[in-house]
Amino acid sequence: MKVTIRDVAKEAGVSPSTVSRVLSNNERISQETKQKVKEAIKKLNFKPNAIARSLANNKTHILGIILPNEIENTFANPFFIQVMQGISLYATQHHYYLMYAVAKDKKDELKYVKDFTLNGRVDGIVILKAESQDHTIELLKEMNFPFVVIGHPEDTDTTLWVDNDNESATYQVVDELIKSGHKHIGFIGAKIDWVVSKDRLEGYKKALRDNQIVYDEALVYHGTGFDERTGEEGAKVLLSKKELTAILTTDDLIAVGVNLYCNENGKDGKVLIGFNNTVIGQYQNPPISSIDIQAVKLGWYASKLLINQLEGKEQKNKHYIVETEWIKRK
Amino acid sequence: MKVTIRDVAKEAGVSPSTVSRVLSNNERISQETKQKVKEAIKKLNFKPNAIARSLANNKTHILGIILPNEIENTFANPFFIQVMQGISLYATQHHYYLMYAVAKDKKDELKYVKDFTLNGRVDGIVILKAESQDHTIELLKEMNFPFVVIGHPEDTDTTLWVDNDNESATYQVVDELIKSGHKHIGFIGAKIDWVVSKDRLEGYKKALRDNQIVYDEALVYHGTGFDERTGEEGAKVLLSKKELTAILTTDDLIAVGVNLYCNENGKDGKVLIGFNNTVIGQYQNPPISSIDIQAVKLGWYASKLLINQLEGKEQKNKHYIVETEWIKRK
């Protein structure tokens, strides 16, 4: 039923080896036989079996993407699908395929990584969030299995990664806010375990310091995730202690939560800034300013780094910093 | 380096065939040898190679998901990632894996479907959007390749599919609006080529008819996608012709666009309804009512239908209707 390389060989009057060589574009094949084989391939509508190739080559040409544990809260956030799109953009152009798995928690994540790698399902892994002391990353390194991290792993030298410069992004915002007169600027972030949270807080601190403003813990709140609840909770906690004129949050959804709390409690008129430049921030009332992290590009570069490594290409850059863009609104 | 079934066989003092039988839980293996083999597997930390298994079995245990062409506009919409999560939920429980591809347009979609199927990369395909006269679906049927459609294909008998009852969802809303006094209800939808658009319009029409209201084309606008632009455009067009007290749209993002236009042009105070129950609608000012289509469930059932078919299970239901829920706000 299924047409194989043998059928093509018979049709073209050559050996299977020759057909295989034509398929892989081997140069030591005469134009003439190449032609014959190509015609036979066309005539029989032959498509090489990807699985058999993988087995013979010991390469799947598949990348495995692990969507991280906290995703459920965050599924409203277009970050993940945009990253997946970016990964896909580069990968398909270079004839790589993509598998994904949704991990319920960190343990689940490890399970999938083991499954994907040890059973030979994929050639490389894309990790979508780095924690400090990340067990998944440790395992992958130990196994010496190719992977790339979107985010900022602790070990920045040997690991492939792509990230924004989150520290300088928040630095820039806070610095500008201070220079335009704001004295009490709040910070509301997600889990402080996440490297991304730490980086963003660091820029906030540094900007204060460089402007001779004393860092005040009472203006900072660490929530659980990139969600509205964190925003509402954070606003409630911070605003009960201090008067703030601006609040920097680490996600548009958090900013939306803050906005909600402020509107409901007559605390409006504050400058609010989020991250990710989502539609939801854009259509808030008032619209929320946001730092665009360019998730598609993050995915694209991650894909590029990993695939280059898999193809054994020399690459000077073991990581990329994707520019952020502060979209000011109102 | 890599430990294979032969190493395990040697370690356990049996043949590779026996190891294979233990792996596949063949019943005709004595408890004793089963024990020996299991110990050897553990000792050597053996993991069977998925690719080799696939080749021998002629089954990949992989499902291919084609994310449709119009997705770029719609990436803000959590629908796709939720569906992917739902598919994953059922699939991983049943030891299936997932590949995805992002299709730029219909032609691209066909290309991926051909690639996935003809090269033997996947056992089944999930299509995320049905058009009328859908070439992808036609091809899959012609090839007799297992697939499931999320949405409502034209051929509802032989094809596996999962959908909401979009017609009755809009019927219910419009009927209730009329009964509570609304006489001029607008309808703003995405491309009318899409089956989902047709179904939603159909429910609107039927509710009018059942309430002895004449259908007026001037109250209906068909845009290009599930996006704000369609909403803004639609609002502009419809509201220049008629006074409307309520507008039913086929997506929260469309409703957001309508809201924007209304707020900016002093046309506020209208009852606005969207689809998908997204965070963005929820945090609009005023919040937008929405019909929750339960995208995770749509994915879950699609996965279930397809996998059951692949496993050769008898199934009476060749399709599922996932309940919608009208989330009323304000």
Add this chain to the structure above:
DNA sequence: CTGAAAGCGCTTACAG
């Protein structure tokens, strides 16, 4: 430039 043979790591019908 081309072919025969062995191999990738499994599975399974056949034989015992």
Add this chain to the structure above:
DNA sequence: CTGAAAGCGCTTACAG
């Protein structure tokens, strides 16, 4: 209950 052998559909080192 278990093993030897052939096979899944490719690739590639070896020989010519």
